[in-house]
Amino acid sequence: MILLDGFQVAQDRNLTLKKEIDQLKVDGKRLPHLAIILIGENPASLSYVKGKGKACDLVGIKHTLHKLNDQVSEQEVIDLITSLNEDKTIDGMILQLPIPKHLDEVKLIDLISKNKDADGFHVVNQGNLYQKRPTIEPATPKGVMSLLKTYHIDPMGKHAVVVGRSNIVGFPLARLLMDSGATITVCHSKTKDLSYHTRQADILIAAVGKAKMITKDMVKEGAVVIDVGVNRVDGKLVGDVDFEEVSKIASYITPVPKGVGPMTINALIENTYELYKMHNL
Structure with a gap:
């Protein structure tokens, strides 16, 4: 099992962005x-x-x-x-x-x-995303895709199962994964036999906000598991995935905390810089 270290990846990307901001300071902009x-x-x-x-x-x-x-x-x-x-x-x-x-x-x-719209939530920016037009991508889905790319995990030809269909994470992330060549299944609260679908996943995304909802028996051995959930249980942050058990069979997995969260923040500030460049062409 390889840990998808969102904290370190976000730190590296932030430092790369810092060099560009430092140059703006040097140029007096x-x-x-x-x-x-x-x-x-x-x-x-x-x-x-x-x-x-x-x-x-x-x-x-x-x-x-x-x-x-x-x-x-x-x-x-x-x-x-x-x-x-x-x-x-x-x-x-x-x-x-x-x-x-x-x-x-x-x-x-x-x-x-x-x-x-640094979060990429505006209806026009979301519409552009679904039409495959240039846009500001929602921060969490963008962060997840950046994390996959950093670890050379190519969705092309893979079966990606997204559990959760919010406009903030599940729906736009399914779109980005589809655009990357994955076959997509989106599950939600009305999905019958959720375990059947999650066990088909080469890439499994959990984004529902229910602590440790995804258990070991719901995951195919060797799957890539991305845990977007953030829940507080007994004063501790835990994800939607039972990390301790699922990590025993996953090929890659994100921790909570220090997984998707830092990547979301990095995507947000990268979006802010993109908007800045739009305003200063």
Whole structure:
């Protein structure tokens, strides 16, 4: 079994990006700038935002945190997003999810300019992805694909099974894997006999948010296993995969933490830099 070390791969990619940002400093140019909107005090969100800030600091990308209380009105959030859309010094923007239920998540995400959509969630950017047009790819799927490429795992001709169909991870990741030549099966809460499908997978992606849902008996020996899930159990972070058992039969597997999470953050700051270049052609 080979561990897919997302932490190290992300670190290497971040340092490569840092060299480009350092050159911008030498040339006296404006630096890329990411705006992060955080609503409420969700502990996981606070942790994610902290990690994103650290990565920005490492590579030299400016970042500004706009922290709002969980009783904020939708109009106040709309006004903030509109202001950031109009601010020419802001290259990328993200709305940290989840947000309070009284706010319309889809409406607010689509209000972010598609040209500042660092998460790749805007309906136009998602549409471009499904039409195979150049776009800002969603951060987690992009990070997963970068990780596979780094370890020379080619999806071409492989059977990839994605468990989870969210617009943030499962659905776009299935699209990217398909574009890479894989045959795709997407499973979800209504799938009958989930184990039958997961055992067919050469590449198995777990992205449902249920701790240790994927057990050893659900995985084909020699499969590549990518665990996108992040769950807190007894104060510890665990994935959707029973890592201890599944790692005994997988050929490659990501850990939780330090697997997909760092790759997601790396993809986010790479997206911010891509948006910066679009704004400074």
